[in-house]
Amino acid sequence: MRSGKLWVTKGQAVLLDFFQGNSLSKIDEKLRCSFPKEFRRRLAPKHENQVTVTIGHKGNLVLYPTRLWEEASRKMLRRAKTPELLEQAEKAIMMAHDSVLDAQNRISLTRELMEWAG
Numbered sequence: 001m002r003s004g005k006l007w008v009t010k011g012q013a014v015l016l017d018f019f020q021g022n023s024l025s026k027i028d029e030k031l032r033c034s035f036p037k038e039f040r041r042r043l044a045p046k047h048e049n050q051v052t053v054t055i056g057h058k059g060n061l062v063l064y065p066t067r068l069w070e071e072a073s074r075k076m077l078r079r080a081k082t083p084e085l086l087e088q089a090e091k092a093i094m095m096a097h098d099s100v101l102d103a104q105n106r107i108s109l110t111r112e113l114m115e116w117a118g
Contacts, residue, residue, distance in 0.1 A: 031114060032106040040105055049101040053109060054092045055116045061109070066098055 025033040035043070035051075043049065043065060050066035064072055073096070076089035095116070099107040 027109065027114070028106075031109045031111065032102070033109065035101055035105050035107050037105075040101065043101075050098065051101075051107055052096050052098050053107070053113060054096040055113065056092075059116060059118050061113055061117050062092075069096065069098075 025036065027033045040049075043051065047065035047067050052064045052066045052069035054062055054064070054069075056062040073089075073093050076092060077086070080086035080089045095110075095112055097108070097110045097113060099109075101107060
């Protein structure tokens with residue numbers, strides 16, 4: 001199972017890969033974005049509506065089902081063969097943010113994640 005990517009640009013988020021397809025979602029003033037219905041169906045039964053959002057490459061944000069995040073973060077550290085890659089992995093782990101879909105099916109982001117995404 002692969003992770004999904006949450007791309008954030010100009011106050012909108014696009015989820016890709018893990019959820020097979022993409023969807024554009026606005027980010028509100030409280031740094032929440034809606035989680036598309038077609039993705040909720042795949043996430044909810046297996047992952048109890050829990051996701052982890054962290055930084056990716058080139059200002060992207062990456063979304064993982066929380067149950068898979070621990071394994072993914074260990075893989076990042078194992079695969080980091082240079083000091084630069086190790087630093088990137090450590091930063092992704094440090095900036096990771098767990099979120100649970102709220103009653104309106106939104107996930108939360110942190111100000112630091114939004115700053116990373118520009």
